[in-house]
Each structure stands twice: as structure tokens, then as C-alpha cells.
Amino acid sequence: MKITVVGTGYVGLVTGTCLAETGNDVLCVDIDKHKVTRMQNREVPIYEPHLDILFERNINAGRLKFTTSLEEGLAHGQIIFLALPTPEDEDGSADLSYVVGVARNIGKLMTEYRVIVDKSTVPVGTAEKVTAVIAEHATVDFDVVSNPEFLREGFAVDDFMKPERIVIGSSSDRATELMQRLYKPFVRSGNPILIMDEKSAELTKYASNSFLAAKITFMNEIANFCERVGADVDKVRIGMGTDSRIGKRFLFPGIGYGGSCFPKDVKALHKSGKDNNYNFQILDAVINVNDKQKTALIPKLVKHLGDDLTGKTISIWGLAFKPETDDIREAPSLYIIDELLGRGAKISVFDPEAMDNVKAKLGDKLEYADSMYGAIANTDALIICTEWSIFRTPNFTKLRENLNQPIIFDGRNLYDVADMEKEGFTYFSIGRKEVL
Ligand SMILES: NC(=O)c1ccc[n+]([C@@H]2O[C@H](COP(=O)([O-])OP(=O)(O)OC[C@H]3O[C@@H](n4cnc5c(N)ncnc54)[C@H](O)[C@@H]3O)[C@@H](O)[C@H]2O)c1
């Protein structure tokens, strides 16, 4: 099939590349000229494991092309995916200006039947809105479908190629049939394609993300309470997770959820509730608890090193909002950095993939080390913000030798408390005993 994907970020580029992988002829459109030139020169503009191999293979096969022209995109694909940003607006709602803006141009440029697919995460009622905007100018038939994306950064290719479910919200038989044909190769394992109305599809996405954010937040509160009463959250987590009704996944406490999705999506659902006279009390709590959790290590650090950190250097391992990505959107590390700079500390950082993105944002406010051990040299304490695999089994002797004092604040509970006691570290983590 001929497919167009508008927006080539984490979702659009993965969608376009994976659809090309199953034999479709894909044209990707992006407004960012520099990005399009890089992709035309066979450069993957983001870090996403395994994407490079598929990207290269499909460009070579002539199935994956790039342009800045929406007009060209509309002439090409029978199905037009919108994988555009829906960032948080000032009032917490999802900013639909990118989606609506492109929809308006689609209405003007469309010359034959097209299926317009909302792949972006958009509030309930957006398919209706997009339909109305396109209809203002359209002179030909079209359908708007809601097809939310559930991929995770770091696992995006795998999640797209083998999705646990595909949700299609559509009231048009013609569009539904085309979408089912397109996705058939991706559900050979028997995972379902769920067909529903547009509004239910739109809400399924927000409900899923908000539920997962609430699950994490619940565990973070249990962890905070563990610290008060002397329980160990790791033991509680395992005890809870073995109940199949609860499940083992997404129960890891830490310094809060971040990223380009959970923070904005929870807020957008909350705002959607407000707009419809519904007060999502549970989401209120999730937002507030998570905001605090991002800097949960700071009171521990201040208690140990003092409130004024002038003359002290703190090292940080991990800047990305989670491992296996270079994405720093809403990363807890940035909130911690802000607190430390505010208290006068110098900061030395290391992340395997996210250093360039942080450099672009914070410039010379930080020192950027070229290795994990380089980052800790002559620093007064180490903070761990992201659980990259390389941080999981460090050389503790090297750690002790490099740090001015052997102090670690671990925001991701990477090490056993007993091991840290044996290794002679002062060790603070989340929801577990302090080692002093
Ligand atoms: N990142 C994820 O893991 C993920 C997963 C599921 C759903 N989503 C949702 O998917 C959507 C896209 O997210 P993302 O992370 O891929 O965003 P992103 O910011 O990485 O990429 C968006 C792309 O759209 C391009 N763009 C902006 N305006 C444009 C226009 N007028 N015409 C063409 N291109 C334009 C930008 O240049 C950029 O390349 C959001 O709604 C997000 O909530 C994201």
C-alpha cells in the first residue's frame, strides 16, 4: 500500500520505517528541513535501538522516502498518518495546533479519497474536530480514523512490529477495511486488532497511560511510606507483583515518571475531565505526588551534605528520562540538576546517549564527562537518575577511589543495600534502609 506519515519524530519515523518493512511504499513528511536532509542522507536523527537497520534496509529497497512537501505526501499515500506533537499547553490540555494546522492544509490539498489517521495522542473528540477542519475545505471524500500508538521509547521497533494490540477507532467500513489490511502482518501472533468508535479509541490511549502512571505513583507512595516505617519496598514490590491481578511490571519505585508522554497525558486527561465537568481526583494526586517524587533525593542529600552546596561538586549518572533513549523530555535528572544548581553545586554528568540533548539545553552550566568514571572523579557524591545497564554492576573499588567520599544517592534502586553496606558506601535509595 502507499502510505504517508506526517511528522518523523519517535512515533512517525518508527511507524514509517516499520510499515515500509512489511512491504509498503512509505513517504515521510516533516516540516524540519534539516531533519529531512539528514534522513535523505541516510542518517537516523534519533537514538532508538534497532531502528537504524530497518531504516537503511528500507531506504535501499526504495520503500522509504522523505520530503518536506505535504502536497507531495497527500498525492502519495492513500492512508495519511498524523504523528505530530501534541505538547502540554499552558492550562495542561493537549495543544492540538500542530494536528489542526496540518488537517487544515490537508483539506485544501486533497484531490482524491484519503484516510487521515490520528496517530498522535489526542483528547476525546479530536477525530470529530479534525473531520470538521478538513471538511471546511475538502472537495473529495475522506475518513478520519483514531489509531493511538502504544510504543515505548527504547523498545519502539519491537513494540511496533509485535504490538500487544492495535486500536482502530472508526465509523467508516471503508477506512476500517484499509486499516485492517495494513496492520494484518503485525498481528500474525494472534494479538488483536480492536475496532471501536473514535472517542473510545482516543480515551483508551489516555486511560492506559494514566493507569500506568498511577501504578508507578502508587508504588512511589508505598516506597515513601516504607522509609517512614522501616519496611523494604523491594520486598513489598515482589510480594505484591506475584499476585497475577497486580502483575510484576511497572511497580518499580524511583524518582518519578518522566518522558514525553506520561506527564503531559495525565495532565491532558485531567484537563479533559475538567472541560467535561468531571474532576479526576485520582489524577490530581498522581500529578502532585509525581512532581514531588522527581526531587525526592534532594532532602536526603541536603540532610547529609547541607543546604548550601557552594564549593561542592556532585556527579550524576544518567540524564535520559529512562534507559535506551536519548530523550530528556521531563526527565527527573533535569529537576534534580535545577535544585543542585540553585544550591550552588557544581555538577559533572555522564549519560551514554543523552549528553548532546542536555548540552543543547543547559550548555556550560554542567561539566560533561566522557565516561562514567570520569564523571565521578573528585566529586563529593554520586546521584543515579537513570538505570542504564552499564551502571548496574560498576567497579566499586574504582567508585571509592574516584569519589572524594563514598556517597551514593540512587534514584533507581540499582544496588543491594547489603552489598553497599559491605562495600563501605554511604547509600541512599528509594523506599529502603539508609546505609550510613
Ligand atoms: N514518543 C513516544 O514514545 C510516543 C508514543 C506514543 C504516542 N506518542 C504521541 O505521538 C505524537 C508524536 O510524538 P513524538 O514523540 O513522535 O514527537 P516528536 O516531537 O519526536 O516528533 C514530532 C515531529 O513532527 C514534526 N512536525 C511538527 N510540525 C509539523 C508539521 N506541520 N508538518 C510536518 N511535520 C511536523 C517535527 O519536526 C517532529 O519531527 C504525540 O502526540 C505523542 O504524545 C509518543
Ligand SMILES: O=c1ccn([C@@H]2O[C@H](COP(=O)(O)OP(=O)(O)O[C@H]3O[C@H](CO)[C@@H](O)[C@H](O)[C@H]3O)[C@@H](O)[C@H]2O)c(=O)[nH]1
Ligand atoms: O516501574 C516503572 C516503570 C516506568 N517508570 C518510569 O515511567 C516513565 C515512562 O516509562 P515507559 O513507559 O517505559 O516509557 P515511555 O517511552 O514514556 O512509554 C510510555 O508512554 C508512551 C507514549 O504515550 C506509550 O506509548 C507507552 O505505552 C508508555 O509505556 C519513565 O520515566 C520510567 O522511568 C518507573 O518509574 N517505574
